[in-house]
Amino acid sequence: MTQKKRTRLTIGIILVALSLPSITPMLMEIAYKLEMNIRYDIDGFDDNRTDYAGPPDDTNYNGNIIRASHVETGEPYLDGWDDLVHPSDIRLTVNGETIETLEDYPVQLLDSGEIAVEGLDRYNSAITYWTVEDKFTDQDFFAITILQNGYDTRAHGDGEVMPGYISTEDREFKLIKIAKDGNVSEELFTFENKSKLQTQLITEDFSGPIHYYLPPGYYYPSLLYPLLYPWITTIVGIILIAINFPTSAINRRRTKAIPTN
Secondary structure, rough: OHHHHHHHHHHHHHHHHHEEEEEEEHHHHHHHOOOHHHHEEEEEEOOOOOOOEOOOOEEHHHHHHEEEEEEEEEOOOEEEOOOOEEEEEEEEEOOOOOEEEEEEEEEEEOOEEEEEEEHHHHHHOOOOEEEEEEEEOOOEEEEEEEEOOOOOOOOOOOOOOOOOOOOOOEEEEEEEEEEEOOEEOOOOOOEEOOHHHHHOOOOOOOOOOOOOOOOOOOOOEEOOEEHHHHHHHHHHHHHHHHHHHHHHHHHHOOOOOOOOO
């Protein structure tokens, strides 16, 4: 091997080695999303919505009537986004039977003080509805994902920490599953301890999309990261290794190692 080829091979190995810590979870995330798309058909309730009429808070799933309603419990206040919210007890029912009561959750009734907020948007993403079809097992269910902490924020001044705010990584959730026969089950999970399917049922927020392997908020690529590093550095490194790998020297050694008669 010439000195130039040895140098190019070394550069290629260094580029790949430096890129592996970043490129590995990205590749795993891509594989995870492919796995979820192949196995599950998951639908949210954001279709055909208007700006202020969110997903309907009641729906019919295989003859089961799922409904969310609320009763105000205290004086309204400004939340962390300066929206006027009303502390309320939110009641979730299936076929008229209460399956969950959420106490003192903020409910937004008006946007900009004059436009009525409707549907699940009143609950500021603390409650989301999903339909889930498992293509492998042929089992379908209706899912309600509930945010159990970090939903109650308060107005704050510039530079102040938002009272009530909890980071995405520290959030806790409850998943309520409703089978076609009306049977109800529930699962508790956290952002740090969630299954692959549970990850799909967490609504992305202002910090960006939710991932399984990557940290929350990874979304907008830039020229430097992740395009130049680690994708281009990995590709260039692999090309340099492939072109300059001493295959001829290895073949010669193998040939010498073969005994002759």
